[in-house]
Amino acid sequence: MITVENISVAYRQRGQSVVALENLSFTVADEEFLCILGPSGCGKSTALHVIGGFIPLTTGVVRHNGQMVRGPGKERGVVFQQHNLFPWKTVEENIGFGPRMRGETKQRRKEIVSDYIKIIGLMGFERSYPEELSVGMKQRVALARAFANDPEVLLMDEPFASLDSQTALTMRQLLLKIWSQRRKMVIFVTHDIDEAILLADRVLVLSSRPGKLKGEFRIQLPRPRTSECLVTPHYVDLKKTILSSCHSEVMG
Amino acid sequence: MINESFKRRLFWIGQSKIVRGTSAFVAVIVLWEFLSSLRLYNTLLFPGPRRIAMAFSDMFVSGEWFGDLRDSGVRYSLGFVLGSVIGVGLGTLTGRIPVLRDTLGVLLNYMRSTPSVALIPLVIVWFGIGEEAKVFVVAWGVTFPVWVNTHSGIAEVEKEYVWAARSLGAEGSDLYWEVYLPRAVPFVIAGTRIAIATGFFSLAAAEMAGAFGGVAFRIFHSHQMFRTDKMMVGILTIGALGVLCDRLFVSLTGWLLPWWRGESQLDK
Amino acid sequence: MMVDFLYRPEHFEMNAPFNEQGERAIDTASYLREATGVISMERKRHGRAKVWLVAFILVACALVALVVYVRNGQRNGSTDVTKITYAMPVTVAAIPAYVAAEKGFWTDEGLDVRPEMFSAGRLALDALLAQNAEVMSVSETPLMHAILQGNKIYIVATVTDHQEVKFIGRRDKGIADPKDLRGKRIATLPGTNSDYFMYEFLKASGMDIGDVKVTNLSPPDMVTALVQGNIDGYFAWEPHVSYARKQLGDNVVVFGPSELYHGRHCVAMNQDFVRAHPEVVEKLIRGLVRAEEYVKAHPEESMAIVAKRTGMEVDALKALWPEYKVRVGLDKDLTQILDREGKWARGINKSPEPLPDWRQFLYPDAIGRVRGVPVNLEP
Numbered sequence: 001m002i003t004v005e006n007i008s009v010a011y012r013q014r015g016q017s018v019v020a021l022e023n024l025s026f027t028v029a030d031e032e033f034l035c036i037l038g039p040s041g042c043g044k045s046t047a048l049h050v051i052g053g054f055i056p057l058t059t060g061v062v063r064h065n066g067q068m069v070r071g072p073g074k075e076r077g078v079v080f081q082q083h084n085l086f087p088w089k090t091v092e093e094n095i096g097f098g099p100r101m102r103g104e105t106k107q108r109r110k111e112i113v114s115d116y117i118k119i120i121g122l123m124g125f126e127r128s129y130p131e132e133l134s135v136g137m138k139q140r141v142a143l144a145r146a147f148a149n150d151p152e153v154l155l156m157d158e159p160f161a162s163l164d165s166q167t168a169l170t171m172r173q174l175l176l177k178i179w180s181q182r183r184k185m186v187i188f189v190t191h192d193i194d195e196a197i198l199l200a201d202r203v204l205v206l207s208s209r210p211g212k213l214k215g216e217f218r219i220q221l222p223r224p225r226t227s228e229c230l231v232t233p234h235y236v237d238l239k240k241t242i243l244s245s246c247h248s249e250v251m252g
Numbered sequence: 253m254i255n256e257s258f259k260r261r262l263f264w265i266g267q268s269k270i271v272r273g274t275s276a277f278v279a280v281i282v283l284w285e286f287l288s289s290l291r292l293y294n295t296l297l298f299p300g301p302r303r304i305a306m307a308f309s310d311m312f313v314s315g316e317w318f319g320d321l322r323d324s325g326v327r328y329s330l331g332f333v334l335g336s337v338i339g340v341g342l343g344t345l346t347g348r349i350p351v352l353r354d355t356l357g358v359l360l361n362y363m364r365s366t367p368s369v370a371l372i373p374l375v376i377v378w379f380g381i382g383e384e385a386k387v388f389v390v391a392w393g394v395t396f397p398v399w400v401n402t403h404s405g406i407a408e409v410e411k412e413y414v415w416a417a418r419s420l421g422a423e424g425s426d427l428y429w430e431v432y433l434p435r436a437v438p439f440v441i442a443g444t445r446i447a448i449a450t451g452f453f454s455l456a457a458a459e460m461a462g463a464f465g466g467v468a469f470r471i472f473h474s475h476q477m478f479r480t481d482k483m484m485v486g487i488l489t490i491g492a493l494g495v496l497c498d499r500l501f502v503s504l505t506g507w508l509l510p511w512w513r514g515e516s517q518l519d520k
Numbered sequence: 521m522m523v524d525f526l527y528r529p530e531h532f533e534m535n536a537p538f539n540e541q542g543e544r545a546i547d548t549a550s551y552l553r554e555a556t557g558v559i560s561m562e563r564k565r566h567g568r569a570k571v572w573l574v575a576f577i578l579v580a581c582a583l584v585a586l587v588v589y590v591r592n593g594q595r596n597g598s599t600d601v602t603k604i605t606y607a608m609p610v611t612v613a614a615i616p617a618y619v620a621a622e623k624g625f626w627t628d629e630g631l632d633v634r635p636e637m638f639s640a641g642r643l644a645l646d647a648l649l650a651q652n653a654e655v656m657s658v659s660e661t662p663l664m665h666a667i668l669q670g671n672k673i674y675i676v677a678t679v680t681d682h683q684e685v686k687f688i689g690r691r692d693k694g695i696a697d698p699k700d701l702r703g704k705r706i707a708t709l710p711g712t713n714s715d716y717f718m719y720e721f722l723k724a725s726g727m728d729i730g731d732v733k734v735t736n737l738s739p740p741d742m743v744t745a746l747v748q749g750n751i752d753g754y755f756a757w758e759p760h761v762s763y764a765r766k767q768l769g770d771n772v773v774v775f776g777p778s779e780l781y782h783g784r785h786c787v788a789m790n791q792d793f794v795r796a797h798p799e800v801v802e803k804l805i806r807g808l809v810r811a812e813e814y815v816k817a818h819p820e821e822s823m824a825i826v827a828k829r830t831g832m833e834v835d836a837l838k839a840l841w842p843e844y845k846v847r848v849g850l851d852k853d854l855t856q857i858l859d860r861e862g863k864w865a866r867g868i869n870k871s872p873e874p875l876p877d878w879r880q881f882l883y884p885d886a887i888g889r890v891r892g893v894p895v896n897l898e899p
Contacts, residue, residue, distance in 0.1 A: 052415065052419065054411075054415045071418070072415055072418035072419045073418070073419070073421075074419065074420060074421035076419055077419050077420070078415060078416055078419045080412045080415075080416065082412070083410045083412035083413060083416075084412065084416060086413060086416075086417075086430075086431070086434070086435075087435075088434040088435070088437065088509075089434075097417070097420050097422075097430075098420040098421055101420055101421035101422050101426065102421055129510070145420070146419075149420050149421065151419070155419075283581075287585075290585075293588055293650075294649055294650060294651070294671075296649065296669055296670060296671050297646070297649050297650055372741075373740070373741065373744065376741055376744050376745060376748070376750070377744055377748060380745070380748060380749075380750035381735060381737070381741075381745055381750045381751070382750070461737055461738065461741050462707075462735050462736070462737050462741065462745065462750075463735070463736065464734070464735055464736070469736070472736075473710050473711075473736060475642070476642060476709065476710040476711030476712070476736075477665060477710055477711045477865075477868075478662075478665040478666055478668070478669045478671075478711065479669075480669075
């Protein structure tokens with residue numbers, strides 16, 4: 001379980017103090033899929049970075065299973081929007097990186113890697129370098145790499161934002177598929193309402209800077225969720241509710 | 253009438269890089285020989301290609317040219333390796349550790365501006381006139397471009413790579429070997445490529461004082477003895493050596509590190 | 521359709537088959553572009569660009585040739601010349617040149633001489649040969665080399681007789697006698713009179729170059745190297761011998777050239793210029809002759825002038841002054857000196873060609889007119 005207790009993040013930019021997050025508090029349960037939704041620049045990525053231990057807090061504390069988060073660790077995996085894969089390593093070396101750091105044997109590593117290669121559908125690309133892959137393929141490998149290390153928590157920072165809508169749809173299905181087989185806590189940051197509703201158990205809406213909690217919505221659509229549920233009335237209701245929450249944001 | 257397919261074949265040949273490059277050289281040589289035969293200037297000071305070719309064949313047959321290549325080659329190789337290793341070592345330190353960046357880095361930056369030629373009198377005092385002195389001067393010329401670029405490479409590693417690595421369980425020295433150094437490799441390569449050329453400048457400076465052999469020494473010595481034709485052979489040799497080393501380096505790094513060429517495509 | 525060879529490769533459809541005329545079809549996009557005239561315009565642009573390029577190269581060559589030709593003409597063709605450049609090396613032996621420049625003796629003759637200082641005689645000679653200076657002076661050895669290579673210069677006068685070239689060696693390296701040089705590390709500057717002196721010095725002790733380990737350094741570096749102990753001795757000219765002696769004191773032994781070598785500081789000019797402007801040569805020599813008288817009459821002031829030009833201390837200069845005899849003239853001893861050095865140079869270069877007639881490179885007319893006595897160069 002992750003508890004975010006009253007965190008604020010402020011930094012200096014060009015001599016001025018900028019508050020990215022203000023008094024944000026929430027909790028996330030194990031194996032829960034949480035989406036943090038908000039407009040650009042609202043600090044949602046900052047919140048994710050703080051939870052991951054990548055950037056320091058100004059006030060407040062983040063706890064993972066009761067322990068204060070002081071820095072990155074293998075219990076909290078991450079997928080960024082870009083600069084994920086190590087360009088100097090092949091696909092299989094990237095995916096096998098976590099297991100290798102853990103000290104797994106070569107045999108075991110090979111098994112894990114080939115498992116995931118099959119899941120993400122990139123057979124034949126094991127020896128390719130990231131530069132030879134398309135953006136969609138790279139994000140697939142990034143997903144595989146994060147899952148292969150089997151962390152308790154997976155932090156995802158708008159991972160599908162730079163993909164075209166077709167590829168993004170496929171990627172969301174892939175993510176849900178893997179997640180359904182290997183349940184873990186996922187904290188997923190996005191600006192896309194459809195994405196949030198499709199993926200999450202719960203959606204937190206963040207206001208624009210300084211980021212404050214604006215709304216919290218439980219998504220009760222049944223799983224597995226396919227793109228068909230995007231056109232159900234229940235979905236439309238949810239979207240309306242969340243939209244109005246966001247709109248007051250954009251106008252405000 | 254020249255038929256169309258001949259014209260087209262000519263066109264394709266004209267697209268070839270090798271043909272274009274060679275024609276450029278040939279054109280220059282022809283033009284040079286022509287101008288020098290006109291005697292518009294003192295050709296004893298600046299001989300034409302024919303005299304240079306004759307001087308070269310003398311030096312080749314007598315073995316002098318090979319001896320010079322060997323002497324210069326040894327000095328350059330040792331100095332290059334020494335300078336590269338030191339440059340990379342210093343760069344990984346100053347790029348990553350802020351205290352060192354602000355102390356050692358500042359000193360190195362100052363030393364960087366000192367050209368090898370200006371250093372020669374001091375080098376004679378510290379090292380004498382033996383081979384160590386010359387290797388040192390070459391290393392001096394090589395270290396700084398390598399250091400600057402390594403430093404940049406290490407300092408500018410994208411934070412996401414470091415974060416991702418740490419979230420996958422890498423820490424401490426793992427990070428160095430798995431993330432920082434590999435990420436810095438393209439920068440190191442760029443710096444080393446520059447250092448190839450600056451190494452040659454330093455070699456020339458080193459051989460001007462207290463040498464018995466070597467390509468640059470031969471240039472200097474021939475000048476003193478009024479053999480401008482031999483001098484030109486030396487100058488052209490050094491130029492050719494520089495180009496050769498550069499090409500070798502590019503091929504070698506392209507073969508050893510196939511992934512780095514695609515750097516710019518990463519952020520598609 | 522017909523394919524013009526100026527199309528770029530991307531216009532060809534690589535996988536299309538050849539048609540009956542043996543050409544490949546153009547892909548649709550290129551065809552469309554051509555239909556709208558874009559390609560044909562590009563082709564015209566390319567064609568015109570090539571013409572411009574060729575024209576530019578031709579014009580550039582023509583300009584360069586023109587400039588060089590005009591410069592040559594200016595140097596040798598123009599009538600009255602009153603301004604010339606004198607390339608002077610930094611060396612004590614150039615005493616009369618420094619004094620003449622400082623005291624304006626040439627201006628009195630109606631000649632505006634601009635002295636340009638060079639750190640080495642070799643560089644000053646380059647300036648003359650490249651026609652960046654009309655006159656220069658240096659020891660006879662570089663001039664000998666230049667003549668052997670076929671450079672068309674005239675030696676118009678010798679201005680200083682000197683014995684400034686010496687050997688200095690360290691006692692603690694085992695050098696006390698000329699024969700002790702065998703097997704030692706000795707430095708010299710190739711192509712200069714110190715290089716030649718080394719040859720004569722070794723020969724006098726029954727040795728040759730192969731018996732010593734020769735390294736090439738510039739005189740200031742020689743001083744450092746000797747003091748550091750990197751070399752055991754060197755051949756150089758003053759003041760670089762005194763500098764080392766000052767630092768090493770009794771630990772050194774100095775051998776002067778005595779009868780083995782007499783150096784001459786000579787004034788040289790390009791032959792074309794001399795033939796075109798003999799009156800300039802005469803004015804030049806008159807100024808130097810006046811300088812010679814001045815030096816004899818005012819030694820203290822002359823020393824001060826030389827000290828300023830060379831950057832030496834006056835006291836050091838005073839100690840060396842007796843080794844220089846200012847004497848503006850031209851005589852047959854010079855041809856003998858040149859001849860000996862010429863044999864040495866040919867020997868080093870292993871060249872079988874005969875030596876030139878050195879008298880062809882001496883110009884005694886101006887000296888003769890100034891002194892009122894014709895110069896006899898016959899052997």
